[in-house]
Amino acid sequence: MSFPLVKSLAALTAAATLAIQPAWASDKVKIGFVSTLSGPSAALGVDIRDAFMLAVKLNGGKLGGLPADVSISDDQFKPDVGKQLFERYVKRDKVDFLTGVVFSNIMLAGLPEAVDNKTIYLSPNAAPSPIAGAQCTPYFFAVSWPNDAYHEAAGQYATNLKVKSAYLLAPNYQAGKDSLAGFKRFFKGNVSGEVYTKLGQLDYSAELAEIRAAKPEVVYTFLPGGMGINFIKQFMAAGLNKDIRLIQPGFGSDQDVIRAVGNDMLGIFDTAHWGLDLPNEANKKFVAEFEKEYKRLPTIYAAQGYDTALLIDAAVRAANGKIEDKEAMIKTLKTVKFNSVRGDFRFNTNQYPIQNYYLREIQKDAQGRLVNRIVGQPVLTNHGDAYVKDCPMK
């Protein structure tokens, strides 16, 4: 027997071994985590990452019984960088799941890489309307909430209060316009002003003077990040909070904003799908462990990151570790039950959540800290989104 034959036999055996490997369960679950971890908006991505890794840690470094191999990268708040990272994780590292992105524009830049290569993306935040509707895909799951939902809940809350006039303010870009459209979809009163400001505007004195003149009952703003912090500080300094109720989307007055604004936040109302004090066991454990590990209170973003890890854990366990079969995995993800920190929810046909949205008010807790507390009954119950009818998936 000559050596070349031995070699080729060995090669054949090796090839056969490789070929049949998918029939066995995997030995680990590989996750590519892309998020904004540097720059002014880093706090959001950091919270998602910290909560995700907390869930992995509490699980003994495993997800669904398999060792979790989580690779974390920073998209630097740049869509092109995000796209490259998606490509690397999908093509070179061949990860089982992708997750992590905060911002819709970055997620939308990377998502085609995942879809084209049949890799599942589980969104811990961004859930834009196009992917809920006509462009929906089986490879995308929104573990968070549809982009319009908080604004719709806020509109519904204003309607419940029988508010006659509302003044709306958002930055002049697509998400700003979408958010105010979401509010108006559920608000039955009169919109006394709808103002779009420059993205990244610092000083809102001119707009506040207009609001004072317009005398609305309610002001609703969508001003993410520093813009919202500036607006709230200036709104309070102008004394407008005495006559006008300020309503925010949940992320607009979450722990990160409270840290930056301070005591002026007391008494602001917002709408969200989750709160620190939601009375379920999973949430109590999450809030306590997060605070113990990181010495700060979790934000909505953190709750979403934690839930994403829990979903992966439940799905991989339900599939007995067989994560290579994508079709089966998608089916499992759609229906699997896990103890979400937001309480019960389920995925719609477009794989966006159907869930409750709550009213929260910023109050002082027992230790004198400012926190969001859930007030009364849910504003919207079992609420989906307006775009699911355009999604061909059943």
Next chain:
Amino acid sequence: MLEQALNGLQFGLMLFLLASGLTLVFGIMDMINLAHGALYMVGAFLAAWLVQLTQSFLSGVLLAVGLTAVVGMLLEATLLRTLYARDHLSQVLATFALILIINDSVRMIWGSDLALSAPQALSGPVQLLPGLLYPSYRLVIIAVGLAIALLLFVLVTRTRMGAWVRAGASNREMAMAMGINIKVLFTGVFGLGAALCAVAGAMLGPLLAVQVGMGENILILAFVVIVIGGIGSVWGAFVGAILVGFVDTMGRTLLPHLFREIFSPQFASAAGPAVASILVYVLMAVVLFVRPQGLFSGRS
């Protein structure tokens, strides 16, 4: 209307504090310092931290201004001094790197944001005229801004150090030949610029977010101001800053109203905010077209 005029004045005065330091550094040392905004951020963070530590707004802010001046002078003496002889591109690159380094250092020390509130007595509005409520803290900003502007004028036009600064701005070689100690002067001017940044950062802290990256947003406007006002001229920076403050504030309120009178509602609601947001840059373009050296150039 009066309220909007006050808003414009207040915004303009704060821009002036930033732009005056920038224009002196640019004019006298011929140095483009992108990290000027980073010093503004350092000033705001120091103020927020020290106000919390000392439990007094005034002493916190004063300490922050002093410390930021020290930081500025240290930066100048150790790092930026070596860049004077280089071309503008190297300066831009080096100071841009400095922005990134300072941003991440601040994040490491204090995290990505800090809370800074106005003193309780100034947190609400006051009634100026019947029917005109105005935030009292913004009035304080206007007063502080005007006082510092006045001080700066006296310093630049009436003192020996001011004469050196003006000499340095108009002709550096000649000033050196006349025996002015340029090294010390440069460090001093840089420290002054940093202190003015800190005043702006600390005073604006209760109104704006004290967070990493706050400097970059406002730096662009400060550059617009010095281009309009003329590089190296403090008076130019003052006029430019007030002009930018007014045009920005008035544009945002009046323009959408004006558009609604003239055009269809759809067009007005789309074009109004868009045009208002570029108004400042239109102003800069017009000034550059009519007077390419700026309104009041400090250079001969």
